[in-house]
Amino acid sequence: MKTFVTGADGMLGTNVVLELLSRNHELVCLVHPSSKSTTLNNLPVKVVQGDILNVSSFESYLADCDYVIHIAASTSVWPRRNEMVNRVNIEGTRNLMSASQRAGLKRFIHVGSANSFDPGTIDDLGTEANDYTGWKYKNDYLDSKYKAQVMLLEEFKKNAFPVIVISPTFMLGEYDSGPSSGRLLLSMVEGKVPGYSKGVKNYVHAKDVAVAIANALTMGKLGQAYIAGNENLDYLTFFNKVKKISGVEKKLIHFPFPLALIGGFFSSVIARIIKKQPGLSYGMVQLMGIEQYYSSEKAVNELKMPQNSADQAIEDCLNWFRANNIKL
Secondary structure, three states, rough: OOOOOOOOHHHHHHHHHHHHHHHOEEEEEEEOOOOOOOOOOOOOOEEOEEEEEEEEHOOHHHOOOEEEEEEEOOOOOOOOOHHHHHHHHHHHHHHHHHHHHOOOOEEEHHHOHHHHOOOOOOOOOOOOOOOOOOOHHHOOOHHHHHHHHHHHHHHHHHHOOOOOEEOEEEEEEEOOOOOOOHHHHHHHHHHOOOOOOOOOEEEEEEHHHHHHHHHHOOOOOOOEEEEOEEEEEEHHHHHHHHHHOOOOOOOOOOOOOHHHHHHHHOOOOOOOOOOOOOOOOOOHHHOOOOOOOEEOHHHHHHHOOOOOOOHHHHHHHHHHHHHHHOOO
């Protein structure tokens, strides 16, 4: 099988590429011209430089492929209103969808976000049946990922577009050369996390998400979304795991959430004045304070997604950072 992968040199993309290579796929990997990642170096793949906002830069390669895995996205959450985020995540996805339809591809696997479904509670976990009410956060990243998902699933209903949406929670793992989500680990290990507040995240190993994506090429139901996650942990529990696995001893302070919001507000004000992204903006604090309880039962049952522990994801991520001398 020949598969076209966008965002192939990111953390999830690289894990997907390695998983597909282990299954003898022939791969065409789209990377942005500005990318400095080296995770695809020396792999037996065809690397194509291109931008999903410019279909002509890569469309000729789709004609020879059977499948598309769309991972490329803008994940910026600051500032909260960002037109480029909308363009990349909505217009770029529409471009790729249209090009895939012209090429007559068999399946289109789109990587969305678990945030496109409202989280549940510890007693009633969030599932794919939950509505999206994230509009209240006025965040273009959240809204754009939801809009792209709606667009794709509507195209399935109207024109039988063969799409499956994989919706990861908070991913950790190897090949996070950005770093992206792994910044949370590095901040803790480097002593830049003074404390914690309320909030729960669902953590998942990136390589487990990669297996779910690879399996979705032949498993799962078209026109469906699958939350790809694993363990629901509050911040204190998560940071204690990081401390134990990394060997870093640091006493953490508990900050009342209103105090954290005030800190994020002033950080955002200063950031706008000096025109530099804040370490923790008001919007980021808002999102961190959500109790994001999710269930991945559907992905485990229908896509045979593995469930490596959060401890394993933390350990693998930290080991890769150390081996590649990645620091903040």
